[in-house]
């Protein structure tokens with residue numbers, strides 16, 4: 001057996017490169033990353049090549065080792081080119097972020113050191129770093145010392161975590177769900193609906209409250225709806241406010257929503273996944289007044305802090321409620337549980353073994369300082385306004401309302417011809433051109449194009465290009 005073990009150890013050494021090999025591999029990866037960054041400003045933002053991307057499905061996993069360079073070459077061809085180039089500043093569709101290089105370095109270090117970030121006992125520093133980040137965001141939100149939270153993989157999971165916490169905190173049982181009412185608007189992100197379904201609450205009523213001309217929830221209608229539901233014997237449970245809607249960037253009247261939640265004893269949840277970090281911009285802070293009244297809030301660092309995909313934060317005003325929903329006991333965890341002094345992600349979330357996500361956020365904040373983020377966010381806010389002005393100056397372009405944050409809408413209104421068809425053609429022209437990527441939406445049944453400025457790499461030149469390509473697209477349609 002010893003001989004066999006020695007032989008296996010020898011063969012398995014392939015998995016543990018020695019220092020010279022590690023350095024060589026690092027150099028190759030670094031060269032790849034630098035080439036990617038070098039090409040980024042000129043790279044197309046959209047390459048609809050789904051066939052090449054499909055080649056990875058046929059990848060063989062050989063028994064024997066291979067060289068890194070051909071593997072990276074395959075990665076570039078099949079993965080880093082096809083689809084939307086979400087690292088590009090030309091990506092102004094959906095909700096972009098760009099992805100900070102220094103965050104990637106944080107991820108790299110987290111993976112190298114492989115700290116077990118689920119439990120304080122095993123990795124006190126990692127858990128404390130995440131607790132510190134949550135505290136920083138809690139301060140930004142205006143939450144008291146009782147607050148706590150969890151760094152999830154993104155906004156959808158963060159919202160789900162909040163909704164399950166709220167369900168448990170209020171002590172809702174399946175027999176109650178049919179009478180339970182959640183107040184949303186047509187602009188609420190669909191992950192709330194999905195979270196309710198995952199939480200087993202699909203039968204609960206989602207009351208869609210109308211929005212005003214700036215796409216903010218009409219809170220008079222909200223109050224009326226709550227009263228009516230109470231009169232009908234239903235159980236109003238939660239108001240979902242949105243601080244930065246996905247489609248239009250609107251910020252709901254949070255103070256009034258919070259006051260109504262308090263008046264009628266409802267849970268107040270704010271989805272600030274997209275908009276939350278605009279709280280860093282002093283001039284925009286007043287728009288968020290009332291967010292501090294919420295019971296739970298979601299902010300997505302992979303949007304507003306420009307981090308690479310994979311991090312969304314949920315914060316509860318009362319951290320203990322998370323433990324109420326997620327803590328556990330198991331005999332194989334007895335060593336940990338006996339030594340537990342602070343709540344860990346394993347107590348406040350559905351995760352146990354957990355990637356040290358906090359490092360990808362902590363490192364850029366420490367390294368760059370908050371002021372750079374503040375400036376970048378204000379730049380994005382102003383760029384959206386600039387884009388709206390530039391677009392409004394183009395003949396036959398209709399723009400949406402002045403943006404609350406950094407999303408603005410427009411469409412082409414031809415003198416004759418079907419606006420729906422013309423805007424679809426305009427959109428396709430922009431996608432084919434490839435210098436910027438826009439996504440479309442439907443507002444009150446109208447096909448609209450969205451400009452969402454939140455990539456760290458989107459600057460004035462992107463908006464100039466957008467204006468140029470829209471003009472060219474219109475000229476092309478008119479031909």
Ligand SMILES: Cc1ncc(COP(=O)(O)O)c(C=O)c1O
Nearest residue numbers: 095154155156189191246273274
């Ligand atoms: C307002 C809002 N909430 C939630 C989400 C979902 O976040 P994620 O895509 O990180 O799951 C988004 C995504 O764009 C969003 O804009």
